[in-house]
Each structure stands twice: as C-alpha cells, then as structure tokens.
Amino acid sequence: MRKIKNQQLPVVNKEEPSFFENVWEVARHIPKGRVTSYGAIANYLGTKSSARMVGWAMNGAHWVKPKVPAHRVVNRLGILSGKHHFSPPGMMEKLLKKEGVKVKNDQVVDFKKLFWDPAEELGFK
C-alpha cells in the first residue's frame, strides 16, 4: 500500500488493513452534515471497548491520505472533545457549521438526530 513515514504511525504498510486504517475508512463514510462517535466506530469494527483507540487513530487523521473528516467524530455526548487537536481549535466547529451542523458551546446541537451509526447505515458485518 502507500508508504508512510512511520514516525507516529503504527505500521500501516501491511497489506491487511490495520485497526487504524479501518477507523479512517469508516470515518470517510460519514455523510456531510452528520456526526458519529468514537464508540460507534469502535463498535462497528467489533472492538467497542476500544473507543480510546479510535480517538488515538484520529490523532493521525490529519496527515493520512485520503483525508479523514475527523471533525465529524465527536464523543458520545456530542461534545467536540477533539477540537484542541485542530489548528486552530475553532476549526472543527467551523467545519461542522459549514456543513450545516449546529454547534453550541462545544457541543453538537441535535446530536441525537444527526448521529450516524455505521453499524446501521453501512449494514452489519
């Protein structure tokens, strides 16, 4: 596959998709104007208890290709817990608003309605 400077990436040069790649893959399917949670992605990948790893994977979402809409992934409460990893921090909220997602006080408005569950939308494996 693609070569990546493995400075922070956990070896993605294997042919089989790593957990991280799967995370990115799923994230790329999040429709515009919708959001999902770290846990939902983890759940879809069958490692629901490893939501932290999803967040960890998002850490590299910025420099991985193709780009991953990490701004559409929030925590289970709809809070933009990852905004500090954007530059500037307000970028996440800005991107979401641009897609029609209302954000108030670092939290997605109508999160429940906008929630996109990969397990349902992409079909169960």
Add this chain to the structure above:
DNA sequence: GCATTGACGAAGG
C-alpha cells in the same frame, strides 16, 4: 519494562 497519558465509554453513585 513499569508508569502515565489520552480526540472514549459504560456502569455505579
């Protein structure tokens, strides 16, 4: 090689 740190989450209080 142990300890700490997370873009998390569920459960219990």
Add this chain to the structure above:
DNA sequence: CCCTTCGCCAATG
C-alpha cells in the same frame, strides 16, 4: 449532568 472506577491499548517517558 458530575464524579469515580474500570476496561481498553498504543505511545511515550
């Protein structure tokens, strides 16, 4: 919703 504890596991010191 807040708080704590626990589970999770790669990365980092």
